[in-house]
Amino acid sequence: MSGRPETERKTDGFDAGAIRRQFAILNREIAWLDNAATTQRPEAVLKAMDQFYRQHNANVRRSVHRLGAEATAAYEGARATVARFVGAAAPEEIVFTAGTTAAVNLATFGFARWEIGPGDEVWVSALEHHSNWVPWQQAVKGVGATLKVIPLTPEGRLDLEVFRKGLAAHRTKWVAVAWVSNVLGAENDVRAICDLAHAAGARVLVDGAQGVAHLQPDVAALGCDFFAFSGHKAYGPMGIGALWGRRELLEQTEPLLYGGEMIARVDDLKSTWAEPPYRFEAGTQNVAGAVGLAAAIEWVRDLPAGAHAYVAELAREAAARLAERPGVRVWGPAEGRVSLVSFSVAGVHAHDVAQVLDGRGVAVRAGHMCAQPLMRRLGIESAVRASFAPYNAPDEIRRLLEGVQAAQELFT
Numbered sequence: 001m002s003g004r005p006e007t008e009r010k011t012d013g014f015d016a017g018a019i020r021r022q023f024a025i026l027n028r029e030i031a032w033l034d035n036a037a038t039t040q041r042p043e044a045v046l047k048a049m050d051q052f053y054r055q056h057n058a059n060v061r062r063s064v065h066r067l068g069a070e071a072t073a074a075y076e077g078a079r080a081t082v083a084r085f086v087g088a089a090a091p092e093e094i095v096f097t098a099g100t101t102a103a104v105n106l107a108t109f110g111f112a113r114w115e116i117g118p119g120d121e122v123w124v125s126a127l128e129h130h131s132n133w134v135p136w137q138q139a140v141k142g143v144g145a146t147l148k149v150i151p152l153t154p155e156g157r158l159d160l161e162v163f164r165k166g167l168a169a170h171r172t173k174w175v176a177v178a179w180v181s182n183v184l185g186a187e188n189d190v191r192a193i194c195d196l197a198h199a200a201g202a203r204v205l206v207d208g209a210q211g212v213a214h215l216q217p218d219v220a221a222l223g224c225d226f227f228a229f230s231g232h233k234a235y236g237p238m239g240i241g242a243l244w245g246r247r248e249l250l251e252q253t254e255p256l257l258y259g260g261e262m263i264a265r266v267d268d269l270k271s272t273w274a275e276p277p278y279r280f281e282a283g284t285q286n287v288a289g290a291v292g293l294a295a296a297i298e299w300v301r302d303l304p305a306g307a308h309a310y311v312a313e314l315a316r317e318a319a320a321r322l323a324e325r326p327g328v329r330v331w332g333p334a335e336g337r338v339s340l341v342s343f344s345v346a347g348v349h350a351h352d353v354a355q356v357l358d359g360r361g362v363a364v365r366a367g368h369m370c371a372q373p374l375m376r377r378l379g380i381e382s383a384v385r386a387s388f389a390p391y392n393a394p395d396e397i398r399r400l401l402e403g404v405q406a407a408q409e410l411f412t
């Protein structure tokens, strides 16, 4: 990796090995290049969860005994950590969910759909994950509203000019957009989208799933109305994530799950709800998950300077080297990769590429990556994706390239 521009020199001296040693699973000698699907968890996260179960386990907000108080303190402490992480005005603006998918569904069906009526429009972007596309299809269905799509430029960025011209004041109610594409790899100009949408009187939900591990989330700077993310894509546990929403919006949001712990009072025939965020957290919560998520956030926050630039440089380098190979087509904008590269190999199915790589101990994702509408726009059914984290080494790019070459030799 020579001849790098100034910004990339920050990666010099970054010790990926020291990071890697914190991940027991990586002792298996796997080149884990499937971080965009799920990252691995450092000891700090595993220990925090283990400690919760060994020392503090109890239901939260309902037990008067000391373990109940400790578990509640851990859970609400985790909420405060998430709130600080995303720049929320208060911990009460954070709803714990099972992940991004659950968070998007809560925002869509708890709030947005009540604002969408006949003749209204909702926009999604052409690069959305199914999690931020299908719920909006369902939300417009049956109410006489229309789903519109922000198209891509030939370079693979969102075409904001088309979006600007297509926005209909008073008719466009919601815009749903990913912070970072899980296929194309670039950061979207979410701020510009939010400004345009707000000027037209619409609100914006941002899917932060692919951003939080690598970029500093700040909901005020992004300018969105709701922000969703998953813990497991940022070194935290599976089954936990969060929805951030401004307090006044959460106050108007309907619960999606009804039952214990989300109520203020239950009478025979009707009930009233607890304040947000508790009204959205019915039933026994994933407390160990929340504790693990908070530990992961602290771990990300304490990463050495240069970690994010290092990851971006791995992605840039992998994309550049893949693009040099005959028969390989790299997808997405040339500049501004955050952490991943998707590509196709002429004459070789993506699954075959992934299988050959797996035989060489290199784990990548292959398939439609839950972005079928985007795949169709790219004219493909599937692609291969290599995605990076601070524990990956430049040598793993070499192994990736050798595996791709081996797949080409085998299948073409």
Ligand SMILES: Cc1ncc(COP(=O)(O)O)c(C=O)c1O
Binding pocket: 036, 037, 098, 099, 100, 101, 102, 129, 131, 132, 178, 180, 181, 182, 207, 209, 210, 230, 370
């Ligand atoms: C951009 C994006 N949005 C949403 C999701 C869904 O996240 P989860 O499965 O954790 O709900 C993913 C996961 O791949 C993603 O990459």
